[in-house]
Amino acid sequence: MEPIRGYGPASYGQRESVAEKVFGIPPEAAPAWRRLQAGRRLNVTPCDGRPEWISESRTDRREAARLCAGCPIADLCGTYASTADERAGVWAGHDMTSPAQRKALRDQQNGAVAA
Numbered sequence: 414m415e416p417i418r419g420y421g422p423a424s425y426g427q428r429e430s431v432a433e434k435v436f437g438i439p440p441e442a443a444p445a446w447r448r449l450q451a452g453r454r455l456n457v458t459p460c461d462g463r464p465e466w467i468s469e470s471r472t473d474r475r476e477a478a479r480l481c482a483g484c485p486i487a488d489l490c491g492t493y494a495s496t497a498d499e500r501a502g503v504w505a506g507h508d509m510t511s512p513a514q515r516k517a518l519r520d521q522q523n524g525a526v527a528a
């Protein structure tokens with residue numbers, strides 16, 4: 414039987430790499446990005462379809478960060494954000510526009526590794 418074009422592991426890989434180019438994913442963060450996207454396909458997350466995570470408003474981003482606490486893939490999200498050195502939006506409960514919040518995420522991850 415002829416495979417259906419556009420489906421299957423090969424085309425999946427191609428779609429992933431196109432998305433990585435579109436979103437400007439750094440090569441060193443690509444594996445973490447793919448794990449995060451796999452997690453997103455399998456889970457509903459608080460940020461799905463919501464604009465607060467990338468809002469210009471600090472109040473919106475603070476609320477977004479609070480809502481991340483209920484996310485089932487926060488670990489994957491934080492790992493990607495740190496690896497990619499994200500500087501915009503809210504990731505894993507941290508407002509990455511803030512140097513202090515970026516450091517807090519790294520410290521949290523280092524503590525988790527050491528524990």
Ligand code: SF4
Pocket residue numbers: 458459460461466480481484485486487488490491503504505506
């Ligand atoms: S942890 Fe990441 S994926 Fe989950 S709600 Fe927050 S920003 Fe979205």
